Each structure stands twice: as C-alpha cells, then as structure tokens.
Amino acid sequence: MNIKRYGSVAAVALAGTIVLSSCAANEAPANTGTDSTNGGGAPASELEGNLSGIGSSAVGAAQEAWIAEFQDKNPGVTINYAAEGSGAGREAFLAGAANANFAGSDRAFNDEEVAAGGWGACASDEIVELPLYISPIAVVFNLEGIETLNMDAATIAGIFNGDITTWDDEAIASQNEDADLPDTAITPVHRSDDSGTTENFTDYLFQAAPDVWTHEPDGLWPIEGGEAADGTSGVIDAVSNASGTIAYADASRAGDLGTVAVEINGEYLEFSPEAAAAIVDASPRAEGRSAGDLAYELDRTPDEAAYPIALVAYLIGCQDYSDDAVGELVKAYFSYMASEEGQQTAAESAGSAPISDAVRTEVESAIESIS
Known part of the structure; x- marks a missing residue:
C-alpha cells in the first residue's frame, strides 16, 4: 500500500x-x-x-x-x-x-x-x-526511533478501545513490515475535559470502525482505562514524557512526536491542512x-483522498x-x-x-x- x-x-x-x-x-x-x-x-x-x-x-x-x-x-x-x-x-x-x-x-x-x-x-x-x-487531528505517539506508522481505522479504534495492548501486536505489525516494533505496552491518552477534539476523534472512530468502536461520538471520553490529561497541552505533555503512549491532538501541536498515517481506500494518508480541508469540501x-x-456534518469515510480525522472549529x-x-x-x-x-x-x-x-x-x- x-x-x-x-x-x-x-x-x-x-x-x-x-x-x-x-x-x-x-x-x-x-x-x-x-x-x-x-x-x-x-x-x-x-x-x-x-x-x-x-x-x-x-x-x-x-x-x-x-x-x-x-x-x-x-x-x-x-x-x-x-x-x-x-x-x-x-x-x-x-x-x-x-x-x-x-x-x-x-x-x-x-x-x-x-x-x-x-x-x-x-x-x-x-x-x-x-x-x-x-x-x-493528528494521532501522535512516542516510540524511540519510529517517526511514522501506518494504521487503518479498526486498528486505531482497537488501541483506544483497549483491545490492542502492545506495540508489536499483529494488527500494527502487518501494516508496518519495515518497522522494528517493541513489545512495549500501549498507553492510550485521552482528554479529561469536555473537548470538541474528542468529539471529532470519536466521531471518526464511530463512522470508520463501527464494528470495533460502538460508542456514540461525545466530547467526554466514553470509556474507562488509559490515561487522562487536561486540554491539548496536557495531552501533548503526557505523550512527550512517557514512551509507549499514543493520543489524539490538534496537528499543530504534534511537534517531534511520531504520527500515524491513516488508511483511506487502500492508501495511507498523512495529515496536512490541505487534506483536512478536503474532508470539509466533501461533507x-x-x-x-x-x-x-x-x-x-463531516463525512469520515470519504471516497477521495481526504484526511478523515479533522476538526472544524x-x-x-x-x-x-x-x-x-x-x-x-x-x-x-x-x-x-x-x-x-x-x-x-x-x-x-x-x-x-x-x-x-x-x-x-x-x-x-x-x-x-x-x-
């Protein structure tokens, strides 16, 4: 791919x-x-x-x-x-x-x-x-020596749902054959506050991976587990300070963290402003x-090459x-x-x-x- x-x-x-x-x-x-x-x-x-x-x-x-x-x-x-x-x-x-x-x-x-x-x-x-x-919205992670990973919606949903618990899980490894993935435990980080970013992210999971993520979109994180952090800065700090973490945050704050390229129609798409704007034009x-x-009403499963995890503020x-x-x-x-x-x-x-x-x-x- x-x-x-x-x-x-x-x-x-x-x-x-x-x-x-x-x-x-x-x-x-x-x-x-x-x-x-x-x-x-x-x-x-x-x-x-x-x-x-x-x-x-x-x-x-x-x-x-x-x-x-x-x-x-x-x-x-x-x-x-x-x-x-x-x-x-x-x-x-x-x-x-x-x-x-x-x-x-x-x-x-x-x-x-x-x-x-x-x-x-x-x-x-x-x-x-x-x-x-x-x-x-970037899916960011902290793994030494790894700058980007490919993931489809079901994999991202499985991680944040607590079903995929280590970085060398087959669901991740099969999409990243060239990556040297450790057996480190995955720590998903989510927002603790009522967040529009959370609502946009859970809307993506609900639309794009409904068999895995069955929770309705919400600004409040809908499940227990993982680590909670307040605000965008709190999430970025939590991921930056601990190896094995993964989170979602406004892409302008991704910095030097690793980022996920998201699967759309058989191709993996990295975030960019232009790709995010395309999802709005298609909605x-x-x-x-x-x-x-x-x-x-954002369409998170576009037919075209548009980045689906986007927010409109x-x-x-x-x-x-x-x-x-x-x-x-x-x-x-x-x-x-x-x-x-x-x-x-x-x-x-x-x-x-x-x-x-x-x-x-x-x-x-x-x-x-x-x-």
Whole structure:
C-alpha cells in the first residue's frame, strides 16, 4: 500500500489555559487621524472597547495570532481569549458569562442545544456559528526511533478501545513490515475535559470502525482505562514524557512526536491542512439551521483522498447582541478572522487550512447579520 505525504504543520508552543492580549492596545499613541499599521495615511481605526472569548484550546494558537494582528490594526481594542476547552466555551456562552462575548468550539452546538436556545448574551435565540478554523487531528505517539506508522481505522479504534495492548501486536505489525516494533505496552491518552477534539476523534472512530468502536461520538471520553490529561497541552505533555503512549491532538501541536498515517481506500494518508480541508469540501451542511448557522456534518469515510480525522472549529456569537457595542466589536473581529488575510495568518501560525472562497461568501453574509 502507498503512503501519500502532504507535509506536516509546525509545532506551536501554547499553555493549556491561556489568556491572550496585547500590550500594544494599552500603550498605543494618541489617535492622530492616521495609522501607520494600516498602510500609512489610512484613517485610524475608531473601534474601542474590550472583547472576551473562551473555548477551544485547539484554536488557541490561531487566536494568539489573530488577536495580535487585529489589535495592531485597532489599537483602541483589547481582546482576551481563554483557551479552556470547547465545552467550557459553549457553557460560558450559553450562560452569558462576562468572558464569553464569543466562543470557540471544535464542534457546533447540536440540534437539541440550538432548539433550546436561551443564549445569555443574546437579545434573540439566533446565533452565528462560523467554520473559521479547519485543522487535522493528528494521532501522535512516542516510540524511540519510529517517526511514522501506518494504521487503518479498526486498528486505531482497537488501541483506544483497549483491545490492542502492545506495540508489536499483529494488527500494527502487518501494516508496518519495515518497522522494528517493541513489545512495549500501549498507553492510550485521552482528554479529561469536555473537548470538541474528542468529539471529532470519536466521531471518526464511530463512522470508520463501527464494528470495533460502538460508542456514540461525545466530547467526554466514553470509556474507562488509559490515561487522562487536561486540554491539548496536557495531552501533548503526557505523550512527550512517557514512551509507549499514543493520543489524539490538534496537528499543530504534534511537534517531534511520531504520527500515524491513516488508511483511506487502500492508501495511507498523512495529515496536512490541505487534506483536512478536503474532508470539509466533501461533507454536507447540517440541515435545519438558520442562515447564519454554518454547521457541517463531516463525512469520515470519504471516497477521495481526504484526511478523515479533522476538526472544524466554529467561532460562535449572537446574531443580535444585548449590548450593541459588543456586537460591533464581535462583527469587526469575526470579519477579520474570516478575511483572506486572517485565514492566512492562522495558516502561518497554526498550520490550519484557509476556508474556501465559497465558504467565505457564506460566512461574510452571516457576519453581516450580526448587530
């Protein structure tokens, strides 16, 4: 079988829970009517105020870059983002918490949550969910001298289900005849927090290996056993510090760890932003959503060469904010993140895949409805 290689993303150092802000926003010179950071001679930004977001740790590296660029262009604005996990983001946004003017989540709100509504910061039950961060989820491992391994979905599911317990198991060895596999015990590592990354990973296992992985997709790890770690950083630390470990994490954090090439239609596909974006292009939109709610139903068993373990992180906001000033800031910040410049900034800093022009058109229409 062949291995298709797409190249890997750069590692990004990031704390498990972060608050991102820019000193420049607090040290900017008085508004002189022009702003050299906006091209020299262009009108200075008149935006002012504070904006807070919370949620996905996978999107934290992109948020760090987005915030720096946006505040540079808008020195009167300060933005904080707490990367405490997708579940924390959705919960805080629903409750209308002070630190949740917007949320980042590695999954959209589900049909039941959308139907229930009751968004604390919103003046209506309409929300916008924008797919502004597309990234592969890497299956990472720590085995001395081994940089990559081939695995099909059933093998990956068997490992995380606790059925395959040593690295020299025939299920792994038969797909990696040239690898010198040790008889070391496998220690699967999973997220301890409510995680959109977990939900995307278990959705892949459920769709691609239903005979092995019988658990419904969930943001909370559904079975006992293995090792639990908090947040993306916690998972990466756990794998980095112990031989024989294996886990799933946003690919931007894979660093020097070994990674798995995933079997798709008889070929083994390594992760890349481009291959992850292909799975989104091959997937349908969720039905029954409002025009501004751009949720996707990802197809994890594509006919084409698309990397199936991918996440789409949504930036979530109100369509109608109770505080108009907050609505204005969210609208401006979401517009920047969705722009070609914003998407390229995320790609360069976090290895994500820029959204397509077709998706951007829909996203811009949704952002225009925010008030």
